[in-house]
Amino acid sequence: MKIKKKWLGAGLAATLVAVQAFAQAPGSVERGRYLMQSVVACGNCHYQRGPQGEPLPEKGLSGGMAWDEPGIQAHAANITPDPETGIGKWTDAQLAKAIREGVRPDGSLIGPPMPVAFYRHLSDDDLKAIVAYLRAQPAVKNAVPKSSYGFPLPPNYGPAVTAVKAPPRANKVKYGEYLANIGHCMECHTPRDGKGMLVKGQWGAGGQVFKGPWGASVSRNLTSHATGLKSWSDAEVAKAIRTGMDREGKPYRPPMGFGFYQNISDEDMGALVAYLRSLKPQAFAGTK
Known part of the structure; x- marks a missing residue:
C-alpha cells in the first residue's frame, strides 16, 4: 500500500525547513514550535487519525490514536488546553512532570507507548519551551478512553528529574x-x-x-x-x-x-x- 504523499507535510509550516534552532530563544513558544513540529514530533501520536491512519492536524493535539496489541490497549491523550478533556487544568509544573517523568497530576503513571525513558533527557529549557507551545494551542474538546494494560506498570520511571542541560x-x-x-x-x-x-x-x-x-x-x-x-x-x-x-x-x-x-x-x-x-x-x- 502506497503512503499518500500529502500526509507528509499536512498542517506543518513549510518555512520551518529553513529555521535554524540556534535562532530560537531558550524556553520560548518559538523553540517549542520548532521542537514539536520537527524532531520531538508529538503530533505523530497525539494527532487524531483518519480511517486510513492519516493524521488530522486540523484537530490539533487532541489525541485518540489507539494501540491495540497483546497486553496494551492504549490511547494517546488529549494534550490541548481544553479544561475538561485535555490539560487545561494542569499547572506548568504538572505538565512538565507528566512529560519528563510520566506522572499525571493525580499521581498515576502514564504507560507505553509514551517514551518517558527518553523524555527524561529533555533539557529544562526545551521542556519549558514545549510546555509554552502546548499552552499556546487552541483548546479542542475530545474525550479519550483510558488506556489499559495486561501487566502492572512500574512504580515509576526513575528518581525525580531535578535539572537537565543540553550538551x-x-x-x-x-x-x-x-x-x-x-x-x-x-x-x-x-x-x-x-x-x-x-x-x-x-x-x-x-x-x-x-x-x-x-x-x-x-x-x-x-x-x-x-x-x-x-x-x-x-x-x-x-x-x-x-x-x-x-x-x-x-x-x-x-x-x-x-x-x-x-x-x-x-x-x-x-x-x-x-x-x-x-x-x-x-x-x-x-x-x-
Whole structure:
C-alpha cells in the first residue's frame, strides 16, 4: 500500500525547513514550535487519525490514536488546553512532570507507548519551551478512553528529574545523541526482548515490526553495519529521514514521522547523522 504523499507535510509550516534552532530563544513558544513540529514530533501520536491512519492536524493535539496489541490497549491523550478533556487544568509544573517523568497530576503513571525513558533527557529549557507551545494551542474538546494494560506498570520511571542541560552544539555527536533521545529514535529502532524491553546491546539495530492500516513496517538498522547505513552517504541518510523515501525512491511506511522530520534544521540534522555514525555497527536485528 502506497503512503499518500500529502500526509507528509499536512498542517506543518513549510518555512520551518529553513529555521535554524540556534535562532530560537531558550524556553520560548518559538523553540517549542520548532521542537514539536520537527524532531520531538508529538503530533505523530497525539494527532487524531483518519480511517486510513492519516493524521488530522486540523484537530490539533487532541489525541485518540489507539494501540491495540497483546497486553496494551492504549490511547494517546488529549494534550490541548481544553479544561475538561485535555490539560487545561494542569499547572506548568504538572505538565512538565507528566512529560519528563510520566506522572499525571493525580499521581498515576502514564504507560507505553509514551517514551518517558527518553523524555527524561529533555533539557529544562526545551521542556519549558514545549510546555509554552502546548499552552499556546487552541483548546479542542475530545474525550479519550483510558488506556489499559495486561501487566502492572512500574512504580515509576526513575528518581525525580531535578535539572537537565543540553550538551553544547559544538559537540555534534553528543548534541545529536540528545536530539535522538528527545526524538526517541531508538524507541523504535532498537529490538525488544520477550518482555518488551529494549535490548541495549543492540542499540539502533532495528527489527521492530509495526502493524497498522498501512500493513506492517519494520524499523531499519541505523548503525553503520553492512545491513544498515554503511554504504549510505550522510546526504542520503538525511534525505531518507526528511522525505520518507529510500535511496531508490521507494516510500517507507508509518509510524516514522516524516511529515515532522522534514522540518529538522540543517544543523540539527548534521548532529543527528553524526550521532548515528558513532553507533557501534550491529547486524540487522529483524527479518525483511
